[in-house]
C-alpha cells in the first residue's frame with residue numbers, strides 16, 4: 001500500500017468505527033434499511049463510533065437534500081395556556097386564575113395572523129392548552145375565521161392531544177372531527193404530544209392521558225383524511241436509546257403505510273423551569289447531552305432515510321449556534337421564524353421569540369449551504385443564492401444579551417453577487 005492510501009484510509013471515519021457499528025453503517029450507506037435494534041445500537045454508541053455515524057448521516061442528507069437548507073416564515077399563535085392535563089414536563093400550562101393565564105378571542109388570533117401575513121409569513125402554527133371551559137367547536141371557529149380573513153395562509157394547527165380533546169368534547173369520531181377541520185380549511189397538524197411513544201415513560205410524563213395507541217390512531221386518521229402532519233420526539237429526561245429507536249421505528253412504520261409525515265422535529269427537553277426536573281432533579285436528566293443531541297438528529301436521518309427525508313433542528317430549544325452545527329449531523333431544515341415562541345421559553349429556554357428570514361439565511365450561508373424559503377409542504381418559495389430576504393425589524397423587542405444577533409456578528413454576511421455588481 002502506498003503511503004497516500006494509508007493517509008486516506010486513516011482519515012475515513014468509517015474505518016475507525018467498531019465492527020458492529022461499521023456493519024450497520026455500511027448497510028445504511030448501501031441504501032438498506034436498518035432495524036430497530038440496529039438503531040438502538042447506534043443511539044448507544046460512544047467514542048470513535050460517533051464521527052462515523054455523523055459522516056453517514058451527512059452523506060445521506062447530501063443524497064436526499066443536496067446543499068439546500070430550508071426554513072418557513074411562520075408565526076406561532078398559542079391561543080391559550082390554560083390547561084389542567086398536568087403533563088409533568090410542561091412549564092407552559094397555567095390554571096385559569098393564575099397570573100399570566102391567557103386566552104385569545106378569534107379577532108385577536110386573526111389580528112396576529114394578519115400581522116404575520118404583512119411581514120411575509122406563509123404559515124401560522126397554532127397550539128394551545130386544553131382549556132376546561134372551551135367548546136370543542138372553537139377549533140373549527142379558529143380555522144374558519146382565519147380562512148375567511150387570509151385564504152392563502154397555511155394553517156398548521158392542533159396537536160393530536162387537542163384533536164382528542166375537540167373530538168371528545170363534540171362527541172365526534174376522530175375521523176369526522178378531522179374531516180370537518182379539513183373542510184373548514186385546516187392544512188396540516190403539528191405532530192407534538194408524541195413525547196416518547198412508550199407506555200411506561202408516558203405514564204411518568206403524562207399519566208398516560210393520551211396513550212401511544214391513541215396518538216398513533218389520531219395521526220393515522222389525520223393522514224387518511226388527507227391532513228399531513230409533522231412528527232416529533234421529546235427526549236433527554238427519563239428516556240434512553242431503546243426508547244428512541246422504538247419511537248423512530250414506529251414513525252417509520254406509520255410513514256410506510258400513509259406517507260403523511262412531512263418532517264421529523266426532535267425536541268430536546270428544556271429542563272430549567274420544567275416541574276418534571278425541578279421536582280425530581282436526582283431522577284430526571286437535565287435535557288440531553290451534547291452527544292445525545294448530535295446522535296438524535298444523525299441516527300434519525302439514518303433510520304428514516306427514504307421515508308422521512310426532512311430532519312428539522314429546533315433553534316428555540318437549542319439556540320442558533322447549535323442548530324448550525326447540526327447541519328453536519330443530518331439536518332436539512334431549520335423550522336420556522338416563529339415570531340412568538342413561548343412554549344420553550346416557559347420551560348426556561350433563552351433563545352428568544354423570533355429569528356427573521358434574514359438571520360436564518362445568514363446562518364445557513366455561514367455553514368456553507370444554500371438557504372431556501374419553503375412552504376409548509378416543503379415546496380420551494382425562494383432560493384437565496386444571489387439575493388437576501390428583506391431584513392425585518394424583529395416583531396418582539398430583543399433582550400440586550402440575546403444570542404442570535406451577537407452570533408451573527410461573528411459571521412458577517414458575504415456581499416451577494418447583486419450587491420457586488422452595484
Ligand SMILES: C[S@@+](CC[C@H](N)C(=O)[O-])C[C@H]1O[C@@H](n2cnc3c(N)ncnc32)[C@H](O)[C@@H]1O
Pocket residue numbers: 083089090091092127128129130159160161162192193194195232234267268269270271274343344347
Ligand atoms: C405545550 S404542548 C401544546 C399543545 C397541546 N397542549 C399538547 O400538549 O399537545 C406542545 C408540545 O410542547 C413540547 N414541550 C412542552 N414542554 C416542553 C419542555 N419542557 N421541553 C421540550 N418540549 C416541551 C411537548 O412536546 C408538547 O407536546
Ligand SMILES: Nc1c(NC[C@H](O)[C@H](O)[C@H](O)CO)[nH]c(=O)[nH]c1=O
Pocket residue numbers: 072074076123125156230262263265267312313314315316317335336337338341343344376377
Ligand atoms: N421546532 C419547533 C417548531 N417548529 C415548527 C416549525 O416552525 C413549522 O411549524 C414546521 O416546520 C412546519 O413544517 N415550532 C415551535 O414552536 N417550537 C419548536 O421547537
Ligand SMILES: N[C@@H](Cc1ccc(O)cc1)C(=O)O
Pocket residue numbers: 125127156189190191192230231232265267343344
Ligand atoms: N415542531 C412542531 C410544533 C412545536 C410547537 C411547539 C413546541 O414546543 C414544539 C413543537 C410542529 O410544527 O410540528
Ligand code: SF4
Pocket residue numbers: 083084085086087090091092093128129130161
Ligand atoms: S403539554 Fe399540552 S396538554 Fe400537557 S399540560 Fe402542557 S399544554 Fe397541557
